[in-house]
Every structure is written in structure tokens, then in C-alpha cells.
Amino acid sequence: VAARDDRVRLVLASGGQTLTGIVTDMTGGVIAGARIDAARLQHDARPGGAIAVAFSDQAGRYTLAVGGGEILVAASHPEYAPQTRHVDLGSTGATANFALVPGGTIEGVVRDLDTKQPVAGAAVRASSDLSALDLADVNERIVKADGAGKFRFAGLRPGAYELSAREGARSSRVPVGVGVGVAEQQTNIVVLVGGTATIRGKWGLNNLLPDHN
Secondary structure, three states, X not given: OOOOOOOOOOOOOOOOEEEEEEEEEOOOOEOOOOEEEEEEEOOOOOEEEEEEEEEOOOOOEXXXXXXXXXXXXXXXXXXXXXXXXEEEXXXXXXXXXXXXXXXXXXXXXXXXXXXXXXXXXXXXXXXXXXXXXXXXXXXXXXXXXXXXXXEEEEEEOOEEXXXXXXXXXXXXXXXXXXXXXXXXXXXXXXXXXXXXXXXXXXXXXXXXXXOOO
């Protein structure tokens, strides 16, 4: 009814199978706050969107209720390289433990190409040709430089990355290549930005007409 509020009570029935596990690092220490995503596998063996999400507690443990069958489970944390695995949920549920490897780190500063002064607030992009892990990773990340032009990427998988930046009309003309190993820290990386060329012109109707001469 117009101009009247109604209240609806929803009751959810328990269902699905229970997926449990613990998230640790390579030394066996527990990782709290790790994100766990679960997705069903489709008929073409590709995962659909995440259907359940949980975070590990202070003891590194997590619990999810997911529909039965084969699923893809991913564990991720800002300071660690992500992992994924396939899990077959039976009638009694399943357990999926993760031992995450510390991710690599890239730190540096964005500077103006001409003045070499720090560029505050620049958008810094790190891209790689690594295949992205379903549910847990992307092959491109973007962070914003702080007031001193400094930036930091963490939790990177081992591999080669290309860094570029943009701030207003200034952008990188040539990306900076950086290699990262397991838990390796690359520091003092300098990404330069400068003015870019602009093409201007005029388009008229005569450009669309055929030349009969």
C-alpha cells in the first residue's frame, strides 16, 4: 500500500555440504583474515562466479556451506600469493587446507620525466603475462601513489611485471620491467611520467564523399 511500510520475515533452511580447512604459511604459522572463495564447476569445466565466501579466523580456520559436487576453492591474502584447488564435496563434506607462500613486493616512486620531482596521486599499473588464477588473482593491478609519489604492490606471484603510471595529462612512455621471485622484495623502482603527444584535426563531410576528379 502506498505510503505504508511492510515487514517481511525470511526464514532460510540449512543446506549444502560443509567445507572446512585451515590456512597457514609455509612455516606452519596460521594466517588470519585470509579470504576463501568457492565456485561451482560448470559443464565445460570452467568455474562460475563465487557462490560462497568466508574469512579465516584467528586460528586460521574457516567454514563454508556449499552445494555438493565438484567445486573450485581459492585462498588469498594481501601479503601472500593466492592458491586455488579443486575439491569434490561428498555427502559428508570435505576439507581443504592451504599453505600460502609469501608474495613478492614491488616498491618505488613515480617521478616527472623532466623535473625528476615526485608525482603525488599517480595511478600505477603492474601487469604481467601470467595466467590469472580463477577467483583469486588478476594479471593486472593498480595502486595510487601517496603524497610523496611512493607506491607499493604486495602479494605478487613470482614472474615478470611491467610498471607504468598516469597522472592527469602525464603518463609513462616506456614501461619499467621488474622481475619478482618467491617472497622477493624489489625496492627503489622509479617510474617516470611525462607529457604525451596529442593529435588534432578536423573531420568534415567532404571526407566522406568520393573524389570524382
